[in-house]
Amino acid sequence: MEKDLSILIGGEAGQGTRLAGNLIANLFNKLGYFVYVYEDYQSLIRGGHNFSEIRVAGEKKEARKKEIDVLIAFDKNTIFLHQKRLKKDGLLIFNADRIEQKKGIGIFADKIIKEEGGIPQMINTVFISALSKALGISFEILESVLKEKIKKGIDLNLKIAKRVYETLETKTKVAKIRPLANSLLLTGNEACALGMIRAGLEFYFAYPMTPATSILNFLAQKEEELKVKTFQPESEIAVINMAIGSAFAGKRSAVGSSGGGFALMVEALSLAAQTETPILIVESQRAGPSTGMPTYNLQGDLDFVLGAGHGDVTKFVLQAGNAQDALFLGNLGLNLAWRYQTPVILLLDKDVSENTFSVDSKILKGLKIEKPKLFFGKNYQRYKITKDGISPLAFPGSDFIVKANSYEHDESGITTDDEKIVQKMQEKRKRKFESMEKEVEKLGGIEVFGKNSAKVAIFPIGISKGVAIELAKEFNFKVIFPWILKPFPEKKVKEELKGVKKVFTLEMNATGQLANYLKRFGILAEPILKYTGRPFFIDELREKFKKI
Amino acid sequence: MKYQTEAKITWCPGCSNFLILRAFQDVLFELEKEGQNPKEIVFLTGIGCHGKIFDYLNLNSFYALHGRSIATAQGIKLANPKLKVICFVGDGDCYNEGIEHLIFAAKRNSDIKVFVHNNRNFALTVSQFTATSPKGFKGSSTPKGSIEEPFNPLELVFSAGATFVARTFTGNFEHLKKMIKEAILHEGFAFLEILQPCITFFDLTNFFKERVYTLENQDFESREKAQEKIREWDYKNDGKIPIGIFYKIKKPTFEQEFFKPSQS
Numbered sequence: 001m002e003k004d005l006s007i008l009i010g011g012e013a014g015q016g017t018r019l020a021g022n023l024i025a026n027l028f029n030k031l032g033y034f035v036y037v038y039e040d041y042q043s044l045i046r047g048g049h050n051f052s053e054i055r056v057a058g059e060k061k062e063a064r065k066k067e068i069d070v071l072i073a074f075d076k077n078t079i080f081l082h083q084k085r086l087k088k089d090g091l092l093i094f095n096a097d098r099i100e101q102k103k104g105i106g107i108f109a110d111k112i113i114k115e116e117g118g119i120p121q122m123i124n125t126v127f128i129s130a131l132s133k134a135l136g137i138s139f140e141i142l143e144s145v146l147k148e149k150i151k152k153g154i155d156l157n158l159k160i161a162k163r164v165y166e167t168l169e170t171k172t173k174v175a176k177i178r179p180l181a182n183s184l185l186l187t188g189n190e191a192c193a194l195g196m197i198r199a200g201l202e203f204y205f206a207y208p209m210t211p212a213t214s215i216l217n218f219l220a221q222k223e224e225e226l227k228v229k230t231f232q233p234e235s236e237i238a239v240i241n242m243a244i245g246s247a248f249a250g251k252r253s254a255v256g257s258s259g260g261g262f263a264l265m266v267e268a269l270s271l272a273a274q275t276e277t278p279i280l281i282v283e284s285q286r287a288g289p290s291t292g293m294p295t296y297n298l299q300g301d302l303d304f305v306l307g308a309g310h311g312d313v314t315k316f317v318l319q320a321g322n323a324q325d326a327l328f329l330g331n332l333g334l335n336l337a338w339r340y341q342t343p344v345i346l347l348l349d350k351d352v353s354e355n356t357f358s359v360d361s362k363i364l365k366g367l368k369i370e371k372p373k374l375f376f377g378k379n380y381q382r383y384k385i386t387k388d389g390i391s392p393l394a395f396p397g398s399d400f401i402v403k404a405n406s407y408e409h410d411e412s413g414i415t416t417d418d419e420k421i422v423q424k425m426q427e428k429r430k431r432k433f434e435s436m437e438k439e440v441e442k443l444g445g446i447e448v449f450g451k452n453s454a455k456v457a458i459f460p461i462g463i464s465k466g467v468a469i470e471l472a473k474e475f476n477f478k479v480i481f482p483w484i485l486k487p488f489p490e491k492k493v494k495e496e497l498k499g500v501k502k503v504f505t506l507e508m509n510a511t512g513q514l515a516n517y518l519k520r521f522g523i524l525a526e527p528i529l530k531y532t533g534r535p536f537f538i539d540e541l542r543e544k545f546k547k548i
Numbered sequence: 549m550k551y552q553t554e555a556k557i558t559w560c561p562g563c564s565n566f567l568i569l570r571a572f573q574d575v576l577f578e579l580e581k582e583g584q585n586p587k588e589i590v591f592l593t594g595i596g597c598h599g600k601i602f603d604y605l606n607l608n609s610f611y612a613l614h615g616r617s618i619a620t621a622q623g624i625k626l627a628n629p630k631l632k633v634i635c636f637v638g639d640g641d642c643y644n645e646g647i648e649h650l651i652f653a654a655k656r657n658s659d660i661k662v663f664v665h666n667n668r669n670f671a672l673t674v675s676q677f678t679a680t681s682p683k684g685f686k687g688s689s690t691p692k693g694s695i696e697e698p699f700n701p702l703e704l705v706f707s708a709g710a711t712f713v714a715r716t717f718t719g720n721f722e723h724l725k726k727m728i729k730e731a732i733l734h735e736g737f738a739f740l741e742i743l744q745p746c747i748t749f750f751d752l753t754n755f756f757k758e759r760v761y762t763l764e765n766q767d768f769e770s771r772e773k774a775q776e777k778i779r780e781w782d783y784k785n786d787g788k789i790p791i792g793i794f795y796k797i798k799k800p801t802f803e804q805e806f807f808k809p810s811q812s
Contacts, residue, residue: 203626224810231626231806234652238619241612241649245623248610249590249631253623271613396590396608397628405602405611406595414555414603415611 003058003175006065008082009127010051011074013044020072020124021052024131025185025356026145028056031137032179036062036466037356038535043210043294049077058177062322062357062466066539070135072127073099091171093130095123105134105171107164116160118153125150129161136173139165182361188352189214191323191359192282195330197226198367202251204230205239210294211350212256212284236261240268244277248404250395252334256282259301260291266308269343273313273429275404276383276391278337278372282330284348285462287533296533297350299461302513305345306486312426314340314433317486319347321465323357325483331367332443338372340436341390347485349508351463351535375400381411385424389432437487445489447481448496454478456548457497459525460506461514467536468506475545490521497523502548504528508535549586551576555603564718564744564753568636568665569601571725576607578729584632590624591634592617594641597672597746598665601636615646618653621660622802629803632732633660640670643679643701654708654737656802661731661738664701667746675749680783685750698783705739706778706795712738713774713795717760718745719753723791730793736801743791756789763792771795 007024011017018039025035033056041050053068055061071086073079073094079101086092092104097111109126113119125146132142142161150157186194193215196204206216220230233239236257243253257265262283272279285301287293306317316336320326329346337344375392380400384391391411394400403413408425410416450472457478460468468479480496482489497503503525505514512527519525528544530536551573559565580586589607593599595614602611608631612620617635625633635642642650642664653660669687670676676687677694680701684693706713712734716727724742731738743760745752759781767773774795781789 203623205623229626229806233619233622234648237616238649238652241616241619242623242626245610245620245625246627247623248620249624249627251627253627267613268616275610395628396624397588397631399587401587401606401608403602403609403611406613407611409611413609414553415600 002069003177004061005056005070006068007054007056007070007072007131008051008068008085009054009072009074010049010078010082012046012077013041013048013050014046015074016121016124017050017074018052020127021054022356023124023128023145023149024054026149027128027132027137027142028054029183029185029358030141030145031174032181033057033177034060034180034183034358035185035356036358038064038351039354040534041295049081051078051082058175060358061470063470063538064535066537070131072131074123075099091134093127093134105130105168112160112163116156116163118156118160122157122160125157125161126164129164130168133165133168134171136170180358184359184361185356186323186327186359187214187354187356188320188323188326188348189284189354190218191327192320192330192346192348193218194364195327195367196254196280196334197228198364198369199331199334200252200369201228201254201334203243203246203253204228204255205233205243205253206230206256207232207236207239207261209258209261211286211353212258212261212282214354215256215282236264237268240265240279240281243279244268244272244275247277247279248275248395249397252278252338254280254282254334256284258284258286259288259304262301262305262308267310269315270309270311270313271406272343273309273315274311274406276341277404278341279343280334280337281343281345282348283345284350284353286350293533295350297463297535298508298531298533299349300509300513301347302461302509302517305347306517308345312429314342314429314436315486316340316342316344316436316484317347318344318484319462320352320483321460321462321481322352324359324363326352327359327363328367329483335370336439339370340432340439341372341393342432342436347462349462355463382413383409383411383425383428385411385428387431388435389428389430390435433487440484440487440489441491443484444492445482445484446492446496447483449479449481451476451478453499455499455501456504457500457502458504458506459514459518461508463535464506464508467538467541470538471541471545474542477545485517488521493521493523502526506536549580551586551606553604553606557604558600559597560748562747563597564747565597565601565665567718567721567724568663568742568744569604571721571728572605574725575729575732579732588630589632589634591636592621593635594637594646596638596641596670597667598636598638598641615641615644616649618642618646618649618660618662622653622658625658625660625803626806629659629807634732635660635662637662637664639664639666639668639680640678647679650705651708654705654710654739657709657711657737657799659736659801659803661734662740663728663731664741665744666741667744667750668752669746669750671746671749682784700778700782702739702741702778702794703782706774709737710739710795711736711797711799712793713778714739714793715741715743715791717743717756717791719757720760720791723762727793734796736799759787759789760791761788763790763794766792766794768793768796
């Protein structure tokens, strides 16, 4: 078989296709493949149709292909919906207890589980075993994955796996690749959480909202191991105001939500800027406006996030295009918040948050906790005027009196409307933003892929980064991914655009919000848009690019 | 320690908020004498006339958003449970805008103290009706009188789970001081409503003086007795108005539960 496979596994909600997809991802991770898992599910608990699409390749490929190589069907609906995408010589594996079907490999999964005395969830084991055998993956590798991932009833699972493995034939062999070492499989949300932890995160506050919820769940389940505390208060308004309180008292704090929850936080975003309280806000976009589609992706919050906050609000806005970015930026974001005593927004989207990616574990080693600028001395003033706009920090409970104020204030924090002082304080925060701009220049803030001499440049948002990179190779385009959106890395971007004749943005929204944003910096880009809630297929973009 | 700052006080001359400021300072001196480190006190304010107290006290403090100081306060308490955390809030501030935080802080028994300056109107925005303004209140937004009846905040907070529920009146200075101190010393969520007449827009000084009486021999741990006394004045009827501690029990605090090592 090829070195680039797409495996789709589908069924009803509650049948465990997501876990099965995860097992397959781990199987290929063990073989040293790059893995990308696209999750497609609906906002319901039982029934409906869920599927995972697992793309495995010898190199990094973080995009969906229309054609699939293997289709695993837990129910009839999966065959009905996805069979047309299966290659002619593709592999169909299905549950023969539930589906009547001539072609393909039918397994009487329910029957096997019943005879072995198993429970319904063990259907995952049946299918991953069937897949392993069909693709010629050794039982030893399968066994090690099952042992790692299944904690309860492993003996019975292995027995079932063995029975299935022995009754089937090998249809084809997985291609040999140069195996990848030290690769972790992480969703964007897990990666973001780990990145924050590596920056010393102490408190995470959140109210459940898809697709950001799994950051809260992940951290809550690993509180002891990761030495972090999580809390779910009464609303997103409480979430951010509490987090600002805990940061004021000296603890590294972050919050997360999707657009609707973030909207509720915005008044306090401005509070964080005015009181100069460090806070990291993770905003994972989902389809809007309003409640939109909870489990599908649109990148329609870009305008909102970039403009959020009443008054002249200092803030960083970062964006991640995969789990590796989320890991790096979760870390950097929290450190930047403390270095500049400012709110930082890390923009994710549903697919970056919930899809699974191969992440190079070496990156973890480079992630550090940065010390903020602390006060030493006498006569503390929370808002001391400084050259770089950053006033040293002190916390209540120490030797100093710390006064933080949402009103305009003087250096010691006392409320003021005195013209001269107001002007000085506004200018102090302005200088801080200028320091932040210099920081962006130092950091670079963009990633560039593809040919240096390319005549066409593409700016993707979030999850479209993967598909852009893959196509740029085919078409000799250049991809510019600004992972810092605010302050905008204008100089670096413009250097990269020298010699470029045509600029496109790749966006999952209906109005081309990134193209509009680029216009502010004199960059004219034509937006390529998709707004169905599903990310671009590489095939549909290829057709578009052929016409360029 | 010197508790007063140099900031110019901008309450109306004769405002009952001066009494709260003074009473609180007196209590601070007493507490300091009794061993409380003043640097381990943090107070918060919401937005409204009450909030101006932020500028007048040389203590760790956070001038929070309108209605949100109780949420911010719980964040501070979680981050550093050693700190004594006190919220000065207004009736518009915490019964209107931020009531969710008041109810949930009471429900959790968070170890913070909430002092409500209840002047029964939004005064700093030149007088509009709040959750505890009487029906028919003629404010700038209700020239014909408000059409809503007030609710009884004590009953609400009591039902939500507060472990300390009390009321005082600025017209009884010694009582005011006593209640502030009792509330600060309570371990758990302490709710103290301070009847604080607004002499400019809604002067209820005499109304309260005629009706207020001090609770005596109250059984602090009886829910029935507490409820009975809390309901005696429901902000609508024209009966007597009890002040004092209605209810006070000991219960593990939110922060103790939060940091309790897991059993598993």
